[in-house]
Amino acid sequence: MNAAMSLKKDKGTQFKMHPKKFALWLFMVSVVMLFAALTSAYVVKQSDGVWLDFELPFVFDMTSIIIVISSVVMQLAYYFAKKDEIVKMRIMLLLTAATGIGFLVGQYMGWQALVEQGVYFVGNPAGSFLYVLTGVHGFHLISALIFIAVVAVAAFKYKVHSKSLDQLEMCATYWHFLGGLWLYLYLFLTLNH
DSSP, rough: HHHHHHHHHHHHTTTOOOOOHHHHHHHHHHHHHHHHHHHHHHHHTTTOOOOOOOOOHHHHHHHHHHHHHHHHHHHHHHHHHHHHHHHHHHHHHHHHHHHHHHHHHHHHHHHHHHHHOOSSSSHHHHHHHHHHHHHHHHHHHHHHHHHHHHHHHHHTTTOTTTOOHHHHHHHHHOOOOOHHHHHHHHHHHHOOO
């Protein structure tokens, strides 16, 4: 009897997480390690002394505001899904995608402004690091936009609602993560250029 009770107790205390959510968290940890390595290399290379001094384009300020707004909108999509307000959830998902695209357009405009300042991908490590950091983040944001598209299609097929939130929850987690990552990069670049 005691063995059966202890087995039952052990089953109740097991860590339970959806396998896809666990995979997402592992992926995000690997992205954190990637950007930690890149920003560490940035600091080390900057200490060499051969570093181009330039101002970050103002459009990066604007894209930072856009990414915060997009995160709020994504959270509203999740909130409306939990309340089974499907039409509002769909609108918020589409707005999240639109703000994400706006962010990417702003980043591209930022690159154009950098070129106008004479900051190029080659020629100085400062420019190279800036393009790599923002480009790799942009690549991850494109993957999140694809994820949003998949969730939006599911939402329009009534597969996302209060009793089926896993896909939207994972999408929102990834989106918030990328928003937070951009804010980290923005502050890092602002303080270390």
